[in-house]
Amino acid sequence: MTLLEADAGSNISSTSTSVESMAADADTEPQITLRSAQLTPSGVVEVTLSFPGESADVVEPSTMNEWEAYSTRQHKMTGQTAPPVPVMNICLAPIGTWNNGVKQFVAIGIKLKGQGHRVRVAANERFRTEIVARGLEFYPLAGAPESIQDFAKFVYDSQNAAQAAAPGRLGTGAIQAFKELMYSLWPAAYGSDPHGGGTNIPGKHFRADALLWHPLLLGHVHVAERLGIPLQCASLEPLSPTYSFPHPLSSVTGLDPPMMKLCRSNLLTYGIVDTAIWHGSVAEVLTQFRAFIGLQKRCDLPDPLVRWEVPHIYLWNPALLPKPLDWGAELSVVGHVTLGINAGLSRRKRKKREKENKRFKWPNALTEFAFQTSAPPVIYFGVSTRTMSPGILDELLRKVDAASDQRVLIIFHTREVGDKQRALYQSANVLEIASDLPYARLFQEPTVAGVIHSGEPNIIAESLSVGKPIGVCGTHSSQQFMASVCERAQVGLPLIDWRTCTVEPLASSFGALLTADLRQRAQTLAASFNPTQALDAAVAAFHANLPLEAMRCDVDASQVARVFDSRHDLKLSLQAYASIQPRYDESKGFVPYRPLRFGGGHPPTFSIRGNAAEVTCDVKPTREHRDGVQLALGALGKDEGASSSSSPTGSRASIAMFWSSAGEEAAVRKATNVAYDRIVKKTQRESKRQAVMRFFGVRSGILSVVSTLAPRSSSMLEKCAGW
Template sequence: MLITMLTTGTRGDTQPYIALGLALQKRGHRVRIAASESFRDFVKHYGLEYAPIRGDITKIAQSELAQDAGKADNPLKFYKSLKKDEFKRLFLDMQQDMYQACLGADAVVYHPGATLGYFAAQERHIPSILATPFPMTPTSAYPNLLFYNRPSFGKLYNKLTHRIFEMGFWMISGDHVKQFWKEQFGTAPRPFSSPFPRQRTATHPTLISLSPSVFPRPDDWSEHIHCDGYWFLEPDKSYSPPQELQDFLNAGKPPIYVGFGSISGQAQASETTAIVIEALKRNGQRGIIAKGWGGMERPDELDKDILFIDGAPHDWLFPRMAAVVHHGGAGTTAEGLRSGVPSLIIPFTNDQFAWGQRVHELGVGPKAIPRKQLTTENLTQAMKYTQINEVKAKAQVLGSRIRSERGAEASAQAVIDCIEAYQKKGK
């Protein structure tokens, strides 16, 4: 069978789908991944079919428009920022590319930002599977991630926050799906409404890349909501670190990693870098700083205990660290937890605040420090917290549990079960 997977977003949003795709490929199926042009080589490297989605996500993420969206400090501002006219043409082009990627497929697996996948599957009479890199199915057990670090008002409130999140995602993508569909077929899909509530059956399930050791599976979820572990890529055994990086690791005790991934904070890069370096010095810690997309800036003069790198595979680098300090993206958080070392999260926007709070609740890191509140003093104290023996021990235990899970394999089986159920229902 040919299974098309529609992704959106940065590398952290795309990588879990490659892991899921590889698990399906091992079962003998063809997998086609539709992703930003930025990730063409990334997808093809793993032997999966690639379908382009117009737009270089690296450039988009660094644009002024994306920067404004990233500064949103509440869900309403974030949703409104993505409704701007400048985004509309880009989103419409994406619908066209996603639809093309679905042609000839036997099933469509789609990111919640790619809701066209549901309607393309309906139109072609094939099953659709919602696959999300974060929990979003309504539950009374805990609030949605965009509300997680805010005051909670009980079970009904918790469930309402998830529904608001679903509505927000649909508000962003629904108009673009509708416009594309009218241009393609002369009318909107029928019925035309949010697909998320429909993805909770045997033939239309939801898969979540999430460890039940991080967020336990809620009792009020349908059996067709699958949450069995993160979708991790297997370590690349062919990876060989640059000599400078290997020499630095060999030269002393494990350093603390600091990096903010695709977060582009160029206006604050010098300030952030100075705070990080001073906090490392005050703790007597060596540090590895990843430059990312503009969040950090290498100074002219650098102490021998600090190494700047363009990047390195997190699954290789993180287990070699004393702690990892990052922005709290879902993918980076998962890798940090899997590594078995303490995590310190400096959230910039959106669900990063939730992951920061959850890390502290699990006892594997200090309280998160929002970027707007970052100072040398509070970063110094937070780094010191990561080296408490109890915190390090809890991080090791959680990491071991996460590494024992086989989320991608379990979710791949759920995809196959869904297709078989759909075909049986059709007969």
């Protein structure tokens, strides 16, 4: 049975496959059994687990002690001085709306560009104008998931479309849209913007040296493997396995909804969700995508980000949700990143934006309703109406109106633009406002005492950063997750489910949101928000995660290596290669250079073996994450396999011109050739010395010391950096 035939509608049948403890005495440990897992039309993976006893879900203290010790060692290692970062081409790729995903990546991109890097942001076409206005390059991605739940719904629709297609065909419609999104990822990292030079005029060619993409853009690992470059991910929601909380897209039947406690079932949800999203038509599309970009073998790993230990940068305030103890140094929680109104804009556009900002005024009806008096208090109530019918929305408004009962004023705000023929709701206690009014600006108004909204991470951060307590109104598991985060931090309420709420619970929620204790804790938490510091930390984490010793040119450490001189084992930048190439026959030993080699279920390694800077990573304590994958794969009757073979070697290098004048070219060529000759002669001298030492029987230990003098060492790189 093929993956496509194996229930492409994401219904994982009941299985007795057991989750075995990774502890030493696995045979005596109780077992958790997966009964079912199903990706639903709403984008939730509903999971049913069977627990033989309470102890089956317990994380032993010894396990967390191991992780604490590991975390301490990692912290000491990451505290070392970072080497200089060469100028490189960086591709960023978010998913989400402008406020909830895209602008955070743009802020990081502007910071990276300010450090000299060439930065491209790949996103939906509707964001082109704003991104380009901020001084960054752009590439249009097909499709536009506006959140992680939208992406999961997108996958559900794709799998259903594939299931309905004729045998042997993936079908059209949703699955074609998913395929187009995946296939647009390759030219985003390696290609020209089709409109970069104007309408239908391609821009300058772009080849990424590093990727910073959202974890759910599933083609990321395959693009990185094909180019042999480092991949990192960034997200506003936690998507890496942990004992501390469940996957935001999961809903485990029969367990306490908040689930903000250490338990083994939390960890299992990550492997199960990864597999439920990946299997069937998605795996088939990714396999086709791999073949399209020149990679061999099938896509057989549901969780390559975990297997390859891909670094993640998480963009939320750790004071709200601390970094889990069982996350390694490759997973960072840097803080809430936001984008300044004028960040990256030219002087002319900055002045124009400042004038627009000064001229901004709230509608008169809103000012008269909410901002002219401090009593009664005002609550902002925002909802997402994508899954609401007009009748349900009107019914919710009537309930909100009745619950306010002249004790509070409600500013009601929908995220999406609704039916233009529908009149906005207005009463003595409730005023519905237009969807395009800026919510972050509303939160800053002194009369707004509390905020209820749809639970998007950026809205939570914007409200808490100005000291406004939180309520989340929604039905999705990710909304339940964010409500639980705020409730555990004692700055928010339990989830308000608009499907089942009545007037009395709504009135109680309004009252609880306005209590002095909750408001005081929200104001205290507000002091921990520092977007500037968070942005600096995000960029620092990105740099710290780069395998710089594998990326830098051996002749000029300020440049990225893109050509390999196999005769002398030297990594060269295109500038260095262009300088020395006329002296040599190109067919003799010069090939494109890829810093990393990918393959199988282990993290990528340096493509040049024996690099002294490639140290062995500290061994992580064991966890049962892969058991979640095995449970789901077992339910589908699918064995695990290797995702790929070794990365391809590629074609011959091409020469690019880098000099503005003949004089500059001559000077750079001369200096580069001097540095290159010095390194080559040094290598030849060392090789002769080693041969003599071997002839006289000098032991290998001394030889290993001598080998550290090779030009790939950091000391030699430092000597070359001055040229």
